[in-house]
Amino acid sequence: xxxxxxxxxxxxxxxxxxxxxxxxxxxxxLRIPPGTALFGTEVxxxxxxxxxxxxxxxxxxxxxxxxxxxxxxxxxxxxxLAAFVAQRARPEGHP
Amino acid sequence: xxxxxxxxxxxxxxxxxxxxxxxxxxGDQPPGADPALTAVLAELGERGILHALASKNPPExxxxxxxxxxxxxxxxxxxxxxxxGALARIAAALGIAVDALAFVDDDPYERAEVGLAxxxxxxxxxxxxxxxxxxxxxxxxVITPEARRRGEMYAERRRRQAAERSFGGTREEFLxxxxxxxxxxxxxxxxxPRLEELAVRTRQFNSAAGLPGPAMSQDWFRGLLSxxxxxxxxxxxxxxxxDDGVVGGCVxxxxxxxxxxxxxxxxxxxMGRGVIDALLAWLIRxxxxxxxxxxxxxxxxxxxxxxxxxxxxxxxxxxxxPAGPAPGPYERDLGPPLPALPRRVSAPGEPGGDAA
Numbered sequence: 001x002x003x004x005x006x007x008x009x010x011x012x013x014x015x016x017x018x019x020x021x022x023x024x025x026x027x028x029x030l031r032i033p034p035g036t037a038l039f040g041t042e043v044x045x046x047x048x049x050x051x052x053x054x055x056x057x058x059x060x061x062x063x064x065x066x067x068x069x070x071x072x073x074x075x076x077x078x079x080x081l082a083a084f085v086a087q088r089a090r091p092e093g094h095p
Numbered sequence: 096x097x098x099x100x101x102x103x104x105x106x107x108x109x110x111x112x113x114x115x116x117x118x119x120x121x122g123d124q125p126p127g128a129d130p131a132l133t134a135v136l137a138e139l140g141e142r143g144i145l146h147a148l149a150s151k152n153p154p155e156x157x158x159x160x161x162x163x164x165x166x167x168x169x170x171x172x173x174x175x176x177x178x179x180g181a182l183a184r185i186a187a188a189l190g191i192a193v194d195a196l197a198f199v200d201d202d203p204y205e206r207a208e209v210g211l212a213x214x215x216x217x218x219x220x221x222x223x224x225x226x227x228x229x230x231x232x233x234x235x236x237v238i239t240p241e242a243r244r245r246g247e248m249y250a251e252r253r254r255r256q257a258a259e260r261s262f263g264g265t266r267e268e269f270l271x272x273x274x275x276x277x278x279x280x281x282x283x284x285x286x287x288p289r290l291e292e293l294a295v296r297t298r299q300f301n302s303a304a305g306l307p308g309p310a311m312s313q314d315w316f317r318g319l320l321s322x323x324x325x326x327x328x329x330x331x332x333x334x335x336x337x338d339d340g341v342v343g344g345c346v347x348x349x350x351x352x353x354x355x356x357x358x359x360x361x362x363x364x365x366m367g368r369g370v371i372d373a374l375l376a377w378l379i380r381x382x383x384x385x386x387x388x389x390x391x392x393x394x395x396x397x398x399x400x401x402x403x404x405x406x407x408x409x410x411x412x413x414x415x416x417p418a419g420p421a422p423g424p425y426e427r428d429l430g431p432p433l434p435a436l437p438r439r440v441s442a443p444g445e446p447g448g449d450a451a
Contacts, residue, residue: 025263039409044265047300048367050405070396072408 007061007089013082019056023049034079045075062090101296102144102217102232103191104169105224106182107132108200109150109160112221118156125156128163131225132199136166138228142235143242145169145189145249149181149198169249178205179212189249190363192298192399197232199224235295237288237313241340248364251337258336270369270439273334277373279442282327282344287316289341290327293360299402300343300361300371302394302425311358324349330374332365343370345378352388354378355424359392359403366402369437375410376434377442383429384444393424410434 013034020043021029029043038045045053054065063085065074074084110117113133116126136146147170148157157171170188172181178200186193194215200206201221210218217232227233235242255273262269282290294311298304309315319325330343343361347354356378361371382390392412396404411434412425436445 024266026265044267046367046409047371047402047406051402054401066401066404067398071413072404075408
């Protein structure tokens with residue numbers, strides 16, 4: 001069971017994969033494991049895709065990653081970002 | 096009013112603003128262009144300011160307006176949603192901050208709606224706009240060749256983006272297929288006006304924004320060019336779609352084992368084309384080869400420079416200080432392994448680059 005008002009890490013991970021795949025046009029990103037580095041060569045997150053990703057997270061989960069994590073350490077891997085977002089997500093429909 | 100800095104794009108209403116009447120109420124004879132505002136379009140366009148349309152009309156109204164004013168608009172939003180929503184989409188499409196927009200509309204309700212929803216936007220009546228060309232917000236201190244070509248470069252950008260959407264491979268593969276060339280070089284006196292323009296205009300990618308320090312004027316850059324322990328660097332960008340000229344630059348202060356970059360900047364137009372990544376990778380390699388142990392980039396973390404912070408994080412920089420709005424500095428260890436520099440980049444000290 002999740003605490004009330006928080007999101008499930010696995011479903012956030014799936015949402016992030018789907019967004020990365022659609023933003024980059026690369027379907028193989030639908031299958032990356034949680035330990036995959038986001039800035040590494042595999043995903044290759046840069047300032048453009050990174051900005052789009054953070055904007056989408058804010059829109060969908062109400063979490064301002066860049067505002068709460070000034071060093072952007074949460075962007076280390078897919079899994080660290082999903083955990084960061086899931087812990088702070090606001091219930092849908094209550095931004 | 097919270098806005099600051101120069102206007103980069105003016106978003107125009109169509110009915111009774113750029114046109115002398117209402118498009119949909121004029122039957123077979125759509126109204127002509129307002130001559131005074133058409134002259135303002137040209138005057139501001141010559142200064143490198145973009146123009147866009149936001150209208151509660153079918154898209155044909157934008158085509159008609161482009162025809163009768165003879166102007167190529169960088170973006171057009173036609174529909175029946177709010178004007179503030181249209182402005183936000185235009186800013187996103189052009190890759191500029193909403194606060195860098197001005198909005199001209201004859202309807203006071205539309206002006207109030209935008210002013211309330213987007214307090215950073217400079218909101219003007221058509222009468223104001225006719226005089227605005229003389230205002231400081233519309234008067235960039237210098238007009239460079241890059242500024243004069245800005246409208247054209249946005250058109251090239253739309254063609255590039257369409258090509259990238261249908262490309263299918265990774266961004267890296269697209270940059271290579273488009274023949275992207277990034278040229279990092281020591282600045283010369285001829286680059287000074289463009290460097291000042293970038294220092295004034297850039298927001299999302301400007302490490303010095305919000306930091307105390309000297310005004311980054313042409314005199315400041317000229318003084319640095321002759322300083323023995325300072326380097327001023329330009330970054331040029333071109334590909335098969337067009338030549339963007341100088342899109343970025345930085346200043347390096349060399350001090351024994353510690354190198355500091357008091358200014359790192361890039362035009363947001365170059366975002367997503369591997370430029371900021373190339374510049375940071377080169378800085379790291381250049382400093383490490385010269386024997387520096389630390390590379391510092393002072394920068395205030397805020398919501399506006401998230402793209403720059405992402406690039407810094409991707410290049411391995413961290414701001415070890417306490418969380419909060421205190422200035423970094425962002426820091427990177429210069430031990431091996433050094434980052435690779437893509438082959439499309441030419442730079443001092445690199446294979447194919449100019450001498451340092």
